[in-house]
Amino acid sequence: MTNDLLATLRPLLTAEASAEAHATGTEPADLEQAVWLRLLEHLATDGPPLDPQGWLRRAVRAEVRRTRRTTRRELPYQSEPADDADRGPEQLALTAARHRALREAVHRLPGRCSRLLQALLSPEDLTYREIAGELGISQGSLGPERSRCLGCLRRLLTPEVAARGVRG
Numbered sequence: 001m002t003n004d005l006l007a008t009l010r011p012l013l014t015a016e017a018s019a020e021a022h023a024t025g026t027e028p029a030d031l032e033q034a035v036w037l038r039l040l041e042h043l044a045t046d047g048p049p050l051d052p053q054g055w056l057r058r059a060v061r062a063e064v065r066r067t068r069r070t071t072r073r074e075l076p077y078q079s080e081p082a083d084d085a086d087r088g089p090e091q092l093a094l095t096a097a098r099h100r101a102l103r104e105a106v107h108r109l110p111g112r113c114s115r116l117l118q119a120l121l122s123p124e125d126l127t128y129r130e131i132a133g134e135l136g137i138s139q140g141s142l143g144p145e146r147s148r149c150l151g152c153l154r155r156l157l158t159p160e161v162a163a164r165g166v167r168g
Contacts, residue, residue: 002048009053012053031063034067103121109149
C-alpha cells in the first residue's frame, strides 16, 4: 500500500516541487526530498493521510515557507572563513598517519625503488643530479626509473586505500 501511495504521489510531488522551488532559490530535488521525508515520518506516526494529494500540496507549501525562513536568517560571511592553513590537532594527526603509511609503503618497495623514492621524499630536497650520484645511475635514467617506481607504489597502496575506504 505504501509503495502504491508513493508511486501515485511521485508525479504530483515532482510538479509541485518544480513549481515552488525556484521562488525559494532551492533545487526542486531538495524540496522533493524534504517532502518525502515528511511523508515517511507521517506514515510512521499517523499512517497514510486521508487526502494524500491535499496533504502533499500542504506539505510542499509548508516546506517552502520553512526554506524561505531559513534563507532569510542565513547571512553571508562578511569576510572569508578561517583559513585551512592553521590545522588543528586532529588534522595534524591524520596528516602524520598518511605520511607514516607512505614511508612504510616506500620501505616495502622492491629493488632500488625504495632508495629512489626515499631520496625523492627527502626533506633535503635533493636535485636529480644528487640523487643519481647517490644511487649510482645516470641522471637521464632517473625519470623513467622514477615513473616505474611510482607505478609500483600505486599498485602497492591501492589495496590499502581501498580497504580503508570500505571501513568508514
